[in-house]
Amino acid sequence: MLKSKPEILFHYTNFVALEGILLGKGIRLCCANEMNDKLEMMHFIQMLEMAVLKRCETENRKDLISSAKTIFNEERNERKNEVVYLVSFTEWEDDAAQWERYGNGGYGVSVAFDYNALEIIRADDYLMCNEIYYGKNADSHQLVDDIYDVLKGKFPTTHNFDKKEAVFDNAWGCAASFKNPSFMSEREYRVLTLPTWKGKRFDKLGDLQTVTVPSQIKKCLYFDWKKRCREKHIPIATLIKRIVVGPKSPQNIEDLREWLRNNGLGELSGCVVKSESSLR
Secondary structure, rough: OOOOOEEEEEEEEOOHHHHHHHHHOOOOOOOHHOOOOOHHHHHHHHHHHHHHHHHHHHOOOOHHHHHHHHHHHHHHHHHHOOOEEEEEEEEOOOOOOHHHHHHHHHHEEEEEHHHHHHHHHHHHHHOOOEEEEEEEOOOHHHHHHHHHHHHHHOOOOOOOOOOOHHHHHHHHHHHOOEEEEHHHHHEEEEEOOOOOOEOOOOOOOOOOOEEEEEEEEEEEEEEEEHHHHHHHOOHHHHHEEEEEOOOOOOHHHHHHHHHHOOOOOOOHHHHEEEEEOOOO
């Protein structure tokens, strides 16, 4: 049975980032290799290689094992600087673990986004909105069939790829939506770009921006959600359903509502609430 899509996705952050989202350049997408899973995209590629090697053993084609290892090593080396840019959301509402890890230790905020509205506004910038999958292996993934076909020189492959590069383009695209099972409890979704290839980006988010965050100076991309809402005639309050003040934050609710009204976002003032999490 297929899992139903969530109605709401939550983005836990701090008040500085909230100001940037609401009044600044928009939602910030960071490079995948700066995420909390240090392997990040390589986790799926490693699982995929192990699954292909297992297929070679099962099909009694041990003669293909050396070629498989060579191809994966070549692709990893050629694509080692190719990344995606992403921003993370979760299905968890007012969750203690999310507050601690991503919501400034409970002193930040959580912004609730309508999933369907987010799906509409992300499309014109060539962004994906993907559920994250947490797997211990990739044995049943369809790319195993296609890479096995590549090793045998069979084109088009089982799923109609006509060349090796297209198969591995797809593999790197899938890789950004897989994480180590140790992160399974996060129930993460991502809005993300397609992977870069030979330094070329395939999104419409404009130039990379250099930003300063508490831990470093880094480059990122900005998703101008307000512009897309205007173009799609989606009211801001349709996209942003709640702004939840963290359980440890001293932020006065009425002051935050007044700040929203004073900055032209009065339609969001009624959606500001205080966390009910037991995190103290």
